[in-house]
Amino acid sequence: MNQRTRRILWYALNAVIWVALATLLLTMVGPERLTYEAPAKRGDARIVLKTYIISPTRDEVTIGKTGTVSSPLMMMDQPVGATLVRMPPGASPRASRWIVRAHDTSPTPVLVDGAPLTGEHALRAGDVITVGGVDVTFAGSRRGILGAIDWWEAAKVSHLFASPSIIADAFPIILRAFPVSLLAVFVSFALAIPGGLTLAFMKMARTRWARWPATIYIDVIRGTPIFLQILLVFFGLPLTPPWQALVAAFPVLNAAGPFGVVNSLYLRAFFVLSMNSAAYQAEIFRAGIQSISKGQMEAARSLGMTTPQAMAYVIIPQTIRRILPTMMSEFILLFKDTSLFAAVGMGEIIMRAREVASSTLNVSPYLLAAAFYLVITIPLGRVVQRLENKLAASEGGTMVRTQANEPMPVVAHVGDQG
Secondary structure, three states: OOHHHHHHHHHHHHHHHHHHHHHHHHOOEOOOEEEEEEEOOOOOOOEEEEEEEOOOOOOEEEEOOOOOEOOOOOOOOOOOOEEEEEEOOOOOOOOOEEEEEEOOOOOOOOEEOOEEOOOEEEOOOOOEEEEOOEEEEEEEOOEHHHHHHHHHHHOHHHHHHHOHHHHHHHHHHHHHHHHHHHHHHHHHHHHHHHHHHHHHHHHHOOOHHHHHHHHHHHHHHHHOOHHHHHHHHHHHHHHOHHHHHHHHHOHHHHOEOHHHOEHHHHHHHHHHHHHHHHHHHHHHHHHHHHHOOHHHHHHHHHOOOOHHHHHHHHHHHHHHHHHHHHHHHHHHHHHHHHHHHHHHOOOOHHHHHHHHHHHHOOOHHHHHHHHHHHHHHHHHHHHHHHHHHHHHHHOOOOOOOOOOOOOOOOOHHHHHHO
């Protein structure tokens, strides 16, 4: 069998598989559903329509004050008002039907489509069961893609980690928090660049009075967790007299800033992120500058340039080209570190996702939060990898195949320089 024949067979096999999956998806019959009115989430006074998807493994569903389907709107004292039973037990949604029975202890009459229920009643899609003053509609099954979504929601694990309905409700909430994280990382990274360059020059200085403070600062910041630094800044800085004097002089710091976050929270976030990133960028700048051949500086000086001029017009431009991939990796790491502000009450992505997760008892909002981070980190990671490959190829090295989200050495031959 030649290569062309194998390729044709491979494409044919893939086409058969995709057609089979599409047919299965479009002809799927989902599990039965019940819809009823209930109060919205905490802090919301509205009455919303809720949907209960009957698990395919469940053959009996109770409706009442403390039943499987219950609503605080039900005016009942007894626990159960009506029972739905699958006939025959264990059958699939295609081959089963549901009957409803009124419970003897129901304090109020059970109605089906407005008529009192006596004995058993075979349910059809659209039948309304009235229990304790609340209407519960037997919505039946949905077909096709909607039925597949209902199957996904009915499974405990998939519903817990990736519920489409909860993700849809959480999306606008987390979307409003997305710019908060972006603003924090962009401003902090911009502030950290001059700080890191200054620390790099101090660490390369010949005098120990400039070199030692920079070395101590870099060692302390790089040697302690950023979460610890966040806690110190957010809870310790407001207790200091300079900060209190600053807030007294500028009351606007206690007002709501962009995207509803208090300005003082932004200020502390900018401070701690830029302080942390400057230490890492200092080492990036230092390694990049020291990777440039000393002959470059000597050639610039021989042309009559001063040391600052040679650094600004010859060394730094070449350094930027070499450190750009590593700087972008540092930006990615800093963006992910903004998630730690959820612990100090700043309304960024993770904090909003945690609020939705705690109110729904479901972790699907965290999966949505991960998607918001990946929207930024994956494209930037690909750009970093391409820049690293181009740099390696231009300098005669091999292609870089490491993880794009991890910081990389500037070039291979500067690793011994820190």
